[in-house]
Structures are given as structure tokens and as C-alpha cells.
Amino acid sequence: xxxxxxxxxxxxxxxxxxxxxxxxxxxxxxxxxxxxxxxxxxxxxxxxxxxxxxxxxxxxxxxxxxxxxxxxxxxxxxxxxxxxxxxxxxxxxxxxxxxxxxxxxxxxxxxxxxxxxxxxxxxxxxxxxxxxxxxxxxxxxxxxxxxxxxxxxxxxxxxxxxxxxxxxxxxxxxxxxxxxxxxxxxxxxxxxxxxxxxxxxxxxxxxxxxxxxxxxxxxxxxxxxxxxxxxxxxxxxxxxxxxxxxxxxxxxxxxxxxxxxxxxxxxxxxxxxxxxxxxxxxxxxxxxxxxxxxxxxxxxxxxxxxxxxxxxxxxxxxxxxxxxxxxxxxxxxxx
Amino acid sequence: xxxxxxxxxxxxxxxxxxxxxxxxxxxxxxxxxxxxxxxxxxxxxxxxxxxxxxxxxxxxxxxxxxxxxxxxxxxxxxxxxxxxxxxxxxxxxxxxxxxxxxxxxxxxxxxxxxxxxxxxxxxxxxxxxxxxxxxxxxxxxxxxxxxxxxxxxxxxxxxxxxxxxxxxxxxxxxxxxxxxxxxxxxxxxxxxxxxxxxxxxxxxxxxxxxxxxxxxxxxxxxxxxxxxxxxxxxxxxxxxxxxxxxxxxxxxxxxxxxxxxxxxxxxxxxxxxxxxxxxxxxxxxxxxxxxxxxxxxxxxxxxxxxxxx
Numbered sequence: 345x346x347x348x349x350x351x352x353x354x355x356x357x358x359x360x361x362x363x364x365x366x367x368x369x370x371x372x373x374x375x376x377x378x379x380x381x382x383x384x385x386x387x388x389x390x391x392x393x394x395x396x397x398x399x400x401x402x403x404x405x406x407x408x409x410x411x412x413x414x415x416x417x418x419x420x421x422x423x424x425x426x427x428x429x430x431x432x433x434x435x436x437x438x439x440x441x442x443x444x445x446x447x448x449x450x451x452x453x454x455x456x457x458x459x460x461x462x463x464x465x466x467x468x469x470x471x472x473x474x475x476x477x478x479x480x481x482x483x484x485x486x487x488x489x490x491x492x493x494x495x496x497x498x499x500x501x502x503x504x505x506x507x508x509x510x511x512x513x514x515x516x517x518x519x520x521x522x523x524x525x526x527x528x529x530x531x532x533x534x535x536x537x538x539x540x541x542x543x544x545x546x547x548x549x550x551x552x553x554x555x556x557x558x559x560x561x562x563x564x565x566x567x568x569x570x571x572x573x574x575x576x577x578x579x580x581x582x583x584x585x586x587x588x589x590x591x592x593x594x595x596x597x598x599x600x601x602x603x604x605x606x607x608x609x610x611x612x613x614x615x616x617x618x619x620x621x622x623x624x625x626x627x628x629x630x631x632x633x634x635x636x637x638x639x640x641x642x643x644x645x646x647x648x649x650x651x652x653x654x655x656x657x658x659x660x661x662x663x664x665x666x667x668x669x670x671x672x673x674x675x676x677x678x679x
Numbered sequence: 680x681x682x683x684x685x686x687x688x689x690x691x692x693x694x695x696x697x698x699x700x701x702x703x704x705x706x707x708x709x710x711x712x713x714x715x716x717x718x719x720x721x722x723x724x725x726x727x728x729x730x731x732x733x734x735x736x737x738x739x740x741x742x743x744x745x746x747x748x749x750x751x752x753x754x755x756x757x758x759x760x761x762x763x764x765x766x767x768x769x770x771x772x773x774x775x776x777x778x779x780x781x782x783x784x785x786x787x788x789x790x791x792x793x794x795x796x797x798x799x800x801x802x803x804x805x806x807x808x809x810x811x812x813x814x815x816x817x818x819x820x821x822x823x824x825x826x827x828x829x830x831x832x833x834x835x836x837x838x839x840x841x842x843x844x845x846x847x848x849x850x851x852x853x854x855x856x857x858x859x860x861x862x863x864x865x866x867x868x869x870x871x872x873x874x875x876x877x878x879x880x881x882x883x884x885x886x887x888x889x890x891x892x893x894x895x896x897x898x899x900x901x902x903x904x905x906x907x908x909x910x911x912x913x914x915x916x917x918x919x920x921x922x923x924x925x926x927x928x929x930x931x932x933x934x935x936x937x938x939x940x941x942x943x944x945x946x947x948x949x950x951x952x953x954x955x956x957x958x959x960x961x962x963x964x965x966x967x968x969x970x971x972x973x974x975x976x977x978x979x980x981x982x983x984x985x986x987x988x
Contacts, residue, residue: 393785393901395792423785423901509944515951542943543951548902551895555691555937559944562687574900577798581897605798 383417384629387436388445389429390422392547392573399547399573402600403447403470406617413618414625416442429454437462443628444468445621449516452476466633468624470617471518479634482627484620486599486640490647490672492522492569494613495596496529497668497677499567501661502594502610503530503537509565510541511556511579513572522571532678533668540565544575553578561586561593568595568608580606594656601650610657611665612650619646642673682817688937689821693829696933698723698895700832701887702911703918703925704839705880710915711843712876713856715769715980718758718776720908722881723888726751728784730889731801731899732791740804740893744828744886747893751885752878754780759877763870766982777908785901804828804894826894828886835883839922852876856976859983869983884908910962917966920975928965935961 386407388394394404404420411418419441421432429451433444437458443466446455452472459467459481469476472483499508510526512519527539540560544552553575557568561582568583570576576597583593584606597605597612620640627633640646649669652662671677702719709716716722730747734740758776761767792799804826812823842849854862855872863869887907892899910932918924935958942954 395789396798396900398798540944542940543955545951545955546902546905548900549905550898550900550903551695551891552905552940554896555695555940556944558691559687559941562684563944574898574903577898577900578896581800 383415384443384625385417385419385441386411386443386445386625387418387439387441388420388422388447389424389432389436389451390420390447391424391426391429391450392422394420394422396548396574396577398576399447399599402615403445403617405600406447406621407445409618410621410625413622414629416625426450430458433458433467434461437465442466443625446470446472447617449473449518450514455481466624466628468621470620471516472637473517474637477635477637482624482634483637484617484624484640485637486615486617486620486647487642488518488521489525490642491598491613491615492525493529493672493677494647494649494669495522495569495598496526496531497533497672498596498611498657498665499526499569500530500533500537501664501668502657503534503567505564505566506534506536506538507560507564508537508539508567508569509557509560509563510539511553511560511568511570511572511575512541512543513547513575514545515543519571522569526569529672529678544572547573547575550574550578550581554582557582558586566593568593569598570595571598580608583608591656597650603651603653610653614648614650615640616646616648619644642669684941686817686821688934688941691937691941692930692934693821693825694895694933695936696929697829697832698887698890698907699911699914699929699932700836700926701890702884702908703914703929704832704835704922705883705887706912706915707839707918707920707922707925708883709876709880710920710979711853711856711976712873713859713976713978713981713983714762714873714876714880715773716755716758716776716877716880717770717773717909717912718755718780719884719911720904720906721776721778721780722751722754722884723891723904723908724781724784725754726885726888727892727903728788728888728899729885731892732787734893735799735801738802740802741827743801743893744804744889747889748882748886751883751888752881754783755877755881755884759874762982763873763877766984769980769982781901781904788899788901798898800897801893803897828890828894833926836922836926843922853976856979859978863985870985873983887911913962913966916975917962931965932958932962 388407390400392400394400407418424432436444445468447470449471452469455467455469463480467481470484476483508530510523523541530537540563542556557579568579570579580595583595587593587608591608594610595608597609599615601612601614602609620638623638702723706719726747729750730743733746734743758772761772762769806824806826809823813819843853851867852872855869859869891903914925914928917928939954939957943951
């Protein structure tokens with residue numbers, strides 16, 4: 345009996361200690377925020393790797409770029425499965441992060457779910473849809489139509505076989521509209537062009553990208569564009585192998601300027617993620633975050649034409665591409 | 680559908696089947712000694728990374744493959760110690776390897792290359808065409824114009840078949856997976872055989888992973904294995920635990936995967952998901968047709984305790 349009492353007393357003591365600890369911790373935190381100036385923190389989640397030399401890397405560098413300008417702290421978790429999207433975001437919310445950066449349409453559902461439970465945390469979704477934003481969610485929407493069209497303009501002027509290839513990772517809305525405009529813009533310039541397209545069903549299976557590109561080359565495709573991260577690297581490898589020493593089949597890179605990565609890269613369509621994200625960060629600092637879509641387009645400079653490979657595209661064609669892209673920006677392209 | 684397209688699909692099928700075949704043979708050696716190893720995906724990821732790094736630094740793909748294979752052995756020794764010596768659950772430790780090894784690989788890659796948008800690319804193993812034979816129309820390019828790794832793996836299929844069915848040592852090896860107690864009474868060192876099985880399994884699975892990054896694609900990215908380890912696991916069951924069966928299973932899967940990729944190109948009326956199902960549906964169909972008349976090694980998956988009655 346005495347033993348039981350001792351146990352209970354010990355338990356009570358422990359509870360008191362814990363409660364005391366929690367209370368003092370809370371007090372300390374309040375003091376801290378009152379005295380020191382707040383350092384904002386942003387965390388990024390990503391299903392592909394941030395060192396994939398494509399989408400993941402471009403988004404990560406975008407976050408770093410924007411955070412550096414405004415002095416934010418950054419963190420990231422990459423290569424996570426769909427099942428872990430929500431849990432990872434919840435962890436960052438619990439750690440006191442001010443903003444979660446979700447670089448893709450595929451995170452939308454998880455973001456909506458988590459954002460409802462953490463109204464004080466800001467969520468920025470790249471490629472999020474226009475109806476996604478709420479009080480604490482903002483979408484960043486690079487104009488997929490323009491991205492596809494720019495690639496289509498290059499393909500239309502460069503293709504000699506009149507067959508152009510497109511490799512997608514998954515059938516996302518943005519990927520579908522890139523494909524549609526890639527084809528239609530190329531056809532505006534050269535009505536005889538047809539596009540072949542396929543999906544790898546993955547953003548990381550590099551070998552699939554190789555096989556798909558090889559099949560398309562066999563179909564006669566000579567200009568390639570893709571929207572599939574590491575799968576695109578595989579496609580570029582297959583193109584380089586098919587080319588051998590003289591480049592006859594070219595690739596258009598995205599979302600960063602990939603000139604020089606592979607011999608076949610003729611030009612890139614660049615998306616300035618940092619610029620769009622910076623608008624979100626500023627809104628968060630100013631307390632005006634939410635209910636807004638930040639558009640990235642040719643007009644505000646968040647989408648632009650990358651550098652040309654002078655060996656693959658001659659000066660006259662380069663001038664024509666620039667001219668058509670200007671028309672696209674002015675809204676007169678294809679009229 | 681013309682000849683050049685068919686030959687293209689077949690060449691692509693051989694390319695896609697090769698890594699599967701390495702890993703399926705790895706699993707065959709493991710299961711023949713009574714060890715179900717579902718950690719193949721993890722072993723492959725680690726092998727792929729080590730193979731890539733060594734190839735990137737030395738420029739020698741062969742050294743890359745060898746080191747990738749040794750990397751696979753190293754990781755699989757964790758599994759061997761836990762399941763053989765400690766007698767732990769094989770499925771649980773296989774799964775642990777699947778979680779641990781890819782994460783380790785991704786960590787090492789990050790430490791070595793940091794975070795940059797420039798892509799590290801290594802040299803690829805060159806194909807070695809066999810004179811005269813490679814000029815045979817149609818099958819010449821298919822069978823005799825490949826990397827040495829491809830020749831090696833087909834040779835390995837034959838060697839494995841002879842070893843398991845025609846040699847005393849092979850029969851001893853199989854006895855360990857069938858009835859370890861009886862094997863032990865006949866003077867066969869069961870624990871030693873199981874450790875050797877784990878080494879072979881790690882070696883071949885690591886090699887299969889390294890094949891991906893030294894012979895197939897010239898880059899490493901997280902998730903490059905893309906579930907191939909699990910497909911190989913299915914191939915062993917589908918192939919009825921024989922090396923010829925495993926060969927057929929891997930080639931079939933490679934063929935249907937190549938076919939689905941090819942069918943996607945140039946067809947936009949049918950949803951692409953339907954094509955992506957093909958390899959998996961065919962595996963299911965084949966498993967149903969062949970049924971399970973011959974089951975695997977009798978003591979497969981069961982821990983072996985020497986002193987237990």
C-alpha cells in the first residue's frame with residue numbers, strides 16, 4: 345500500500361515538473377518575439393529530388409533566391425511520397441514555419457487539408473489552380489499556355505522532319521496545356537507539323553525517358569520538349585546518343601536555362617520562380633497574404649526565352665523566334 | 680507495325696529486361712537458400728549510387744559496376760546478420776533495407792554533389808559487338824551488339840541453371856532452402872550457405888542497380904530504380920524459382936513495358952494509363968494461367984534455429 349502511494353506521488357511530481365516546464369517555455373517564447381526582430385522561415389516540400397538538374401532544382405533555387413533577398417530562413421524535404429505530403433507539411437507548421445512552399449499542382453489537395461488546420465501559416469502553391477487560394481493559400485501560376493507556345497514557336501521554326509516530340513511526367517492540367525500549346529503554336533508557323541506525345545507516369549524514372557525519346561526519334565521527331573524533371577534528362581541522353589557527333593535532333597529545356605547541360609539543348613523556356621515567390625514572401629511580411637493568384641508571364645518577366653545555342657540556331661532564326669515571342673506577348677501571335 | 684518497329688521494340692525490351700534479370704537472379708539465389716529478400720529495391724538504389732559515383736570519379740564503368748555490386752553486398756550483410764544469425768522476420772528486415780538504403784544513397788549523393796541545378800553525368804559502358812554474328816539480319820543487333828553486362832547476365836542464367844540442377848554443390852544449396860534440418864544432418868553448413876546466399880544476392884542486386892547508372896542512363900537521380908526490385912520479386916515467383924523461368928518472366932515484362940511505351944507514342948485517342956497497365960496486367964494474367972502447381976522452396980521465409988527441435 346505504501347508502495348502504491350509512493351508511485352502516485354512520483355507521478356504527480358512528474359506532471360507538475362512537466363507543466364512547469366511547458367509554462368516557462370511559453371513565457372520565454374513570448375519574451376523572445378517581443379524583443380528580437382522576427383526572422384521569417386519558409387519550408388519547401390518536393391516529390392522529386394532538389395538535385396535532379398530539372399524541376400526540383402529550379403524550384404529549390406527559386407526559393408533560395410527569393411529568401412536571400414528578404415532574409416528568410418529556408419528548409420526543405422524532398423523525394424517524398426504522395427502519402428507523406430500532408431504529414432511533412434504538418435511537421436513544418438508545428439515547427440513554427442511561416443510559409444510552406446509546395447512546388448506543384450499535385451500538392452494542392454494536401455495543402456488545402458493542412459491549411460485549414462493551420463490558419464496562421466501561409467501556403468504558396470506553384471502551378472496551383474485559380475480557385476485554390478483562400479485566406480492563407482496563394483497560387484503562383486506561370487502561364488503554361490505561353491510556356492508551351494514559346495517552345496512551339498522554336499519547334500515550328502526548327503523542325504525539318506515536321507514531327508515534334510513531347511514527353512510528360514504525369515497528366516497534370518499544366519502539362520496538358522503546355523502540350524496543347526506546344527503543338528498549336530508550332531502549327532501556326534508550319535501547318536504540316538504533327539506532335540507525338542507520351543507520359544512516363546513518373547518524374548524520376550530516367551530510363552523511361554530514354555526509351556520514350558528513342559521511340560519518338562524512330563517516329564521521325566527532331567525537336568523535343570518535356571515536362572517531366574529527371575525523365576527529361578533521360579530523354580536528352582537518348583537524343584545525344586542518336587545524334588552522335590553532329591546534332592540534328594534538338595531539345596528545348598525548361599524550367600531553368602539548361603544551355604550547356606547536353607549538346608542537344610538548343611534553347612530553354614525559363615520560369616522565374618524566385619520572382620513569383622518573392623511576391624508571396626512580401627505579402628506574408630506585410631500581412632496581406634492570401635486570396636490571390638500570382639501570375640508569371642512574359643508580360644511581368646517571370647516567363648522568358650532562355651539563351652540560344654548559336655551552333656544549332658542561326659542568327660536569322662533566332663531573330664524570328666524573338667519576333668514571334670514578342671507577338672505572343674502582345675497577343676498578336678497567330679492572328 | 681513494320682519490321683523496323685518490331686525490332687526496335689525487341690531491342691528496347693532486352694534493354695529494359697537486363698536490370699530486372701540481374702535482380703531476379705539475385706532473389707533466386709536468396710530464396711533457394713530459404714531467404715525471402717524484399718529489400719531488392721533498396722539494394723539496387725545503393726548499387727546504382729555507388730556504381731555511378733565510382734564511374735563518375737574514375738571514368739571506368741566496369742569498376743563502377745564492381746563497386747556497386749560490393750556496395751550491395753555490404754548493405755545486404757545487415758539483412759543477413761538480422762535474419763540468419765538473429766533469426767528475425769525476413770519481410771520486416773527486407774522492408775527496413777528498402778527504407779534505409781535509398782535514403783542513405785540519396786544522402787551520400789547530396790553530400791557529394793550538393794544542391795545544384797547542373798546535372799552530374801558519367802561515362803557509359805560501350806557496347807561490344809561480336810564480329811560476324813552482329814551482321815545477322817534482325818537478331819544480330821538484338822543479341823550481339825550489347826554491353827558486356829548483357830552477355831554476362833545471359834551467361835549467368837545458363838550457369839545458374841547448370842549449377843542448381845547438375846552439380847552436387849547446387850543440390851546442397853537447394854537443400855538448405857527446402858529442408859535445412861535434413862541438410863544439416865547431412866553435414867551441410869546451413870548458416871554458411873545462407874550467408875553466401877546473401878552475398879550473392881547483394882552482389883547481383885547491386886550490380887543490377889549499377890547497370891542502370893553505368894550502362895543505361897548516365898545520371899543518378901533519387902527514385903531511379905522505380906520499383907524494379909519488386910517487379911524482379913514477382914518475376915521469381917512467375918518463373919517458378921528456376922533460372923530459365925526467371926529469364927522468360929523478365930523478358931516478357933521488358934517486352935510489355937517496351938510495347939506500352941511504344942504504343943503511347945503516336946496514339947492520343949486512348950488514355951495513356953491504359954497502356955501503362957499492360958505490363959502489370961500481363962503479369963497477373965501469366966500468374967493466373969501458370970497457377971502455383973510448383974510452389975517455391977519449402978522452408979522459404981522461415982528462420983532457421985540450429986538447436987530447435
